[in-house]
Amino acid sequence: MKLKWTVAALAALTLTGAAAPGQPRYAALVEDLEGGFRGFAVADQASRADAEKAALAKCGQPSCEVVLVFSGRACGSFHRANDAGFETRAFGWATEPKLTEATAQSLKTCSAELYTGESCVHQIKACNSSGGGEGTVVYSISDTLEDEEEW
Structure with missing residues (x-):
């Protein structure tokens, strides 16, 4: 009887989107620099694709860009400098x-990269509150920039 209840509980967790024990959850941070700065974040998603899709949908513009995706029980933060021209x-x-x-x-990393007249005033942040595993960076905007510099 105990096994039946365990299976039923796990099925209910899966159907409601709650994390099954040990399953990693994903968070995505998105920015839109078109006409200023807007930041959006989602957490506790079942997959990387789900996290990116949900964050981009919150942003709702074609100019939105994923800047950070991470998994596990962790928090992520992204700082961007103001537009100083x-x-x-x-x-x-x-x-x-x-x-x-x-x-x-x-903030420390952003501040180390500043040009004169800039300050790291914009922030996007999120924390996965469920699921298992240590925090792992799945994607960062740095990956894209490194690829562009190779060309």
Whole structure:
């Protein structure tokens, strides 16, 4: 009888989207720089694709770009510098077990990249509150920039 209830409980968790024990959850952070800065985030999604799709849908514009995807029980933070008229804008990102740690690290990384007149004023953040596994970066905007620099 106990096995029946366990199977039924796991099936109910799967149907409601709640994380089954040990299954990683995903978070995605998205920015839109068109006409200023807008940031969006989702967490506790079942897959990377689900997280990216949900965050991009929240943004709702074709100019939206995924800047960070991570999995596991972790928090992610992304900082972007204000628009000071430069072609590129400084940014920093981090994932850590606690949001305060991720925020401090992403701000530190962004601040180290600043041009004169910039400040790291924009932030996007999210925490996965369910699922299993340590925090793992699945994708960051740095990956895209490194690919572009190789050309």
